[in-house]
Amino acid sequence: MDKILGGSQEDGIGFWNIFWRPLLSKSGEKAGRLIGFSFRGTKIISFQVYYKFRIVDLDAKYLRNWDSMNKKSVIILDIDPIYLLKGRSVYDESGKKIGRVVKVDQVGYYNEFDSLFVKNRFFLPSIQISKNKISVLKKNILLNSSVK
Incomplete structure (x- = not known):
């Protein structure tokens, strides 16, 4: 949790670096933009996606590339969202x-x-x-x- 909420690059992933980043589904279709996370203690349980004027919650296990969060790239999902x-x-x-x-x-x-x-x-x-x-x-x- 501290890696996401902390703003410095030395600590890890800054929230403002991943906010509004585009998401792609498993098949390569645009799946919206990442706008937030839900926590239970220090564990991320879900993330919020903004897609066509609505907000959708998905389980955090569907994010494929956690390591590339601090880079300027799209975020790829392991699924085709329903x-x-x-x-x-x-x-x-x-x-x-x-x-x-x-x-x-x-x-x-x-x-x-x-x-x-x-x-x-x-x-x-x-x-x-x-x-x-x-x-x-x-x-x-x-x-x-x-x-x-």
């Missing part, structure tokens, strides 16, 4: 477009989700799709069953 699923298109098993993801139910600080909420039009109600109905999570989301 908040990047928002805005992706969702298709059922027959190829019919259901809509776009508008909300992701994240489980704690972990990179897991319970369900996705999908809307076809902004004035229609959203459809909740559980994790077990999803077969492919790439640039598009494919389901293994049809949704009514």
Whole structure:
């Protein structure tokens, strides 16, 4: 904790050196900017990411390169964060477009989700799709069953 909060380079990582640094996901997609940490005693338990006008908490174990924090480089994550699923298109098993993801139910600080909420039009109600109905999570989301 002292390494991050201390501002001098001799002590280690200064907070202002890593504040607002860009993050890249495992696949190379822009994942936001680092804006803060959460501590439990002297241990870092999570970090906050600013992405598309919202703040997301992720577990600290997902940061790949702690050693390069004091350099002027991007920070790489070990995962593809689930908040990047928002805005992706969702298709059922027959190829019919259901809509776009508008909300992701994240489980704690972990990179897991319970369900996705999908809307076809902004004035229609959203459809909740559980994790077990999803077969492919790439640039598009494919389901293994049809949704009514």
